[in-house]
Amino acid sequence: MLDTNQINLDEIKEYSNYFGSLYVNSLAATTEVRIPYHIIKGNSKGPILCLLSTQHGWEPMGAEILRRALLRVNEKNLHGTIISIPLAHPFTVEFGGTIESSGQRVSPADNLDLNQQWPGANKNAWLTQQIAYVIWNNLIKKCEYMIDYHDGTGATDELPVAFAHAFAEKKPYFSSSGVEGTESSESFKHVNHEYIKKMNNEIKKLSIAFGSEIIWWREYSLNPKMLTAQCALNGIKPLVVEAGGGCIIDDTMNPSVECTLNILKHLNMIDGDPVLPKIQKMVTNYYVYRSLTGGHFLKNDNFKIGIDVSKGDELGQVIHPLTSEILETCKSPLNGKIVSSRIKMPINPGGYIAHIADYDSTIWQK
Numbered sequence: 001m002l003d004t005n006q007i008n009l010d011e012i013k014e015y016s017n018y019f020g021s022l023y024v025n026s027l028a029a030t031t032e033v034r035i036p037y038h039i040i041k042g043n044s045k046g047p048i049l050c051l052l053s054t055q056h057g058w059e060p061m062g063a064e065i066l067r068r069a070l071l072r073v074n075e076k077n078l079h080g081t082i083i084s085i086p087l088a089h090p091f092t093v094e095f096g097g098t099i100e101s102s103g104q105r106v107s108p109a110d111n112l113d114l115n116q117q118w119p120g121a122n123k124n125a126w127l128t129q130q131i132a133y134v135i136w137n138n139l140i141k142k143c144e145y146m147i148d149y150h151d152g153t154g155a156t157d158e159l160p161v162a163f164a165h166a167f168a169e170k171k172p173y174f175s176s177s178g179v180e181g182t183e184s185s186e187s188f189k190h191v192n193h194e195y196i197k198k199m200n201n202e203i204k205k206l207s208i209a210f211g212s213e214i215i216w217w218r219e220y221s222l223n224p225k226m227l228t229a230q231c232a233l234n235g236i237k238p239l240v241v242e243a244g245g246g247c248i249i250d251d252t253m254n255p256s257v258e259c260t261l262n263i264l265k266h267l268n269m270i271d272g273d274p275v276l277p278k279i280q281k282m283v284t285n286y287y288v289y290r291s292l293t294g295g296h297f298l299k300n301d302n303f304k305i306g307i308d309v310s311k312g313d314e315l316g317q318v319i320h321p322l323t324s325e326i327l328e329t330c331k332s333p334l335n336g337k338i339v340s341s342r343i344k345m346p347i348n349p350g351g352y353i354a355h356i357a358d359y360d361s362t363i364w365q366k
Helices: 061-070 090-094 127-138 193-210 227-233 253-266
Strands: 016-026 032-041 043-053 079-085 145-150 156-158 161-167 214-220 237-242 281-283 286-290 295-299 314-319 326-331 336-342 352-358 362-365
Touching: 016 127, 032 090, 032 127, 043 061, 043 253, 061 079, 061 145, 061 253, 145 227, 145 253, 156 352, 161 193, 161 227, 193 214, 193 237, 193 253, 214 362, 227 237, 281 352, 295 326, 295 336, 314 352
Parallel strands: 043 079, 043 145, 145 237, 161 214, 214 281
Antiparallel strands: 016 032, 032 079, 156 336, 161 237, 281 362, 286 352, 295 314, 314 326, 336 352
16 A cells, blocks of 8 residues: 655644655665655744646756745745645656657656646556655645646746636536546535635636736636646645746746745745736637647747747748758747747657747736
8 A cells, every 4th residue: 555644744843844755666676666855844824835846757947946946945934834846756857758858748667647647546556646646645635735837848948937727617617537546526526616716716816926927827627637626626726837948947947936936925925025027918828839740940030938929920940851841831820929939959740839828818917
């Protein structure tokens, strides 16, 4: 049986930093599977916040953002407790890789995506499902808020952006009941219109407080196999964010750290004024541009994160690596802001070109 009693927050002293790891299991050659964590405990006057990153190993920048942000948190001035899980699936960071990135989206042990395995399982369970089960039951279940960090993968750089996954206003509020073995929806009888209205309001407040220029507001039937939905169904206020990318330290790091600290300030866990951009836009349409062809991607000089584009503006071209034939001309399909842009030259069909926030779908602006 998997151990779900590895952490007792009450036994951790107030005003302290605690580093540890959760034991999940051992592999065929006795290699231990452990999930590292960092707990900063202040006083008991604030909430318990989970900061989690690297569900997908090809998106490793959240771990560095969290490391930098938590260096700026003084436990003696902290109201509440921070549970940081910067490397939620270490194997996906350490092994594998594709033309898009080092690391990989799925586990090399069982080819499963951790963000499709919540709340995990402890019977007839693949390793990734066991990892989810151990993390969920030892740490996440104890939290009141959860921020899930992703990034632009190794192929694209990316501005910090809040991806708010919210309940649909009408039934079905959720589309399934989690990973196999947890299909019963009996535990979700509390999810009614009033519940989803309150939860969506909390998610919206978190998304604005994060302080990114762009907020992508998505209302749909949530998938409980994803961490954000599993949290929302269980009363834990969640927010998905993306920040950084390219597996590189670049100019997005410091703003991403400030956005992380903005969440702590919003929850009154630390003192200080939030660092906010001059303009914030919340949009309901966010275009994920993927290539149709493979070859070499040559980006235009003005195709960079943070710029505004108009429909029809050229972003770059995919050319044949031998003949120089133009295989695809990539143009913005809408008016908006470039949130992520490809920085790698080789590209396969379906490779990321850009994320573009659609200004014509703006529902809130500051």
